[in-house]
Amino acid sequence: DSVHEGSGADFNSIVSLGLVRNTFELAADMSKSLGVDAGRQEKWRHILKNLSGFATQEKDGVTVFRYTEKGTAWWGGNTLGIQHIYPAGAIGLDSDPKLLEVSRNTIRVMSRWFDGNGMNSFYAAAVRAGYDPEIILQKLREMIEKVGDTNGFTRGNVHGVENCSIVPNAINEMLCMGHQNVLRVFPVWPKDKNARFMSIRVWGAFLVSGELKGGKVLYVKIHSEKGRDCTLVNPWQQQEVDVYLAGKKVETLKGDRFVMKTKAGQTVVLGPAGGRCPISE
Template sequence: MDVSRIWAKDYYKLPGAYFPHSAYPVDMTMNPYPVPHWGWEVCETPWAVQGLWWHYLYSADTTFLRNRAYTPIKEAVQFLAAYMKRPEAHGGERWKDNKYHIFPTIPPELYALRPGFKYNYDCNIDLTLTKFIFKAFNEMVGILNTQKTDASLLKDVKDILAHFPDYPTAPSEKYGKVLVSVPGEHDKVVYNVPIALATVFPGEDHGLHSNNATMELLKNTYHNQQNEGGNDLVFINLQAARLGLLDIERFKRHVNYSLLPNGTATDMVMQVHGRYSDNTKYDYMGAMGIWFENFALPVVINECLMQSYNGAIRLFPNWNKTDAQFFNLRAAGAFLVSATLQKSMVNNVTITSEKGGRLRIFSPWGKKGNIKRTNSSEKIKDDLIEIDTRAGETIVLQP
């Protein structure tokens, strides 16, 4: 936090905290990667604190939210709001609109700084992560009852969200309109980080909850998106699972291709036309040590079995007809969920509420089923079941 505050204040002359590109697990006295290019990736500030909100979202731990998460999230939001409200990022001859822009910035692993700042504004991943943390801040303020203290910042956030840039798109001859990483980009870019679908993950603005027109755009983008094999083993497959498009057998082949003799998974080269050529050694990243993001491989399967990122639980949202069973997967809202899929029928659905709160879960059987609670039983009346729960309560859904 100290280094991030200093960098925001001394380099940008802005309030809050700008989180650095690199950080070490020791007390730091300077920004270790101040170089423009990757040091100017604005997305890293909301990304650095996103996990703090996720921790609260899935645990409902308000003590953690107040004592550990509130300050870093607030100071990231302070910086981002001030950055987007700078005169250089709003109005004038450059923009000719009433929107607040993220400028300048760098798309991760792409382009660096360009003449005239081409490709250096409103990057897809900057926009989606900034929107994510702005919305999280709004919700956090309500939970912690800090509306008076944070009134000025809340006003700025509300104003920016009301004048927020659109996600960049490009026409594809094969797939129609698709999302791309940055305005002005064409549709055939080969990415290292799968930025085109960052609105699905990690941004969580889009997914199975999206309307039909947006889902069409997301599906077009998924089929169009090309990745060279860097930083994508979990990333791109989780995006697919969040859209219900993941081919699990193909995912297993991707994992197998990426395995090292010690059982960890590296990032293997997948294709050329990005940074790699036909002469690039396909496993050259395997000699660089552990790619720790790949320890998250189980989450891809978890999210095929259950999703809850937007507060509504979906069972088996990306699964085929194969029998499956899971126990106590953690859902947003601090719910532990178990379910079985046998002969294409979902059953044995139990949900334990750790902290109480409102349970929202899509019925696997439409309106044909029962809700069993400790002292009551009732029919399922809607496709989306909504129940106010008590801490420690277990609810059983039956077909």
């Protein structure tokens, strides 16, 4: 299972482990949503429970990921060393803090911010690991100034797909993240930078809008396409949250995170408790 082209007979490639986990988690989710293959769920859960963990090693004085359990330890180019984080999605902000620390160490040591093959995954992986948002934005700007082209692609890259959505993908994840079916707004965004986004699509078939101003989230607007439960990390931390439907308060929620029942086609607005509906729907 070569982690790279020509890297040899590697064992337990870090990318393969991430993609296998992604495959069976997705299969289980689709099975439940579609009401099919319920008899396979136990086997899938067994596979997920018994998958090997991600190997680590020491490099530049910190613990980083090893590219494989046996075989290739490191690679001087490309970004396979973080692709279990993104796009495989095996690590996110709810992961074990030690695993997130190793993720951030690996990103810092790799420093592949200008890698022609892997920029499309490197920036998003940094966001998923909770890397310093100021550095992410700085490197995005430097990358655009260095290799950006007028059509939004990058100069001198003949591969094509490696150019896809480097900047919008990273920015969207910084503003609104639905990874592992947990919705977060402005999760990896500098709190002193005002920002607003509209209708970013996240896991669970939700379209989300929100605004950050003066270091505070003003509102969150959620449109549910399929009526699934929505788990939201409280944008106002310990403060209670009012939920509005058609401009009228229908519920007050509290806690670090909460689960909202939704209906297909329904739009709700959330704001800090005790005020008025912050926007019109």
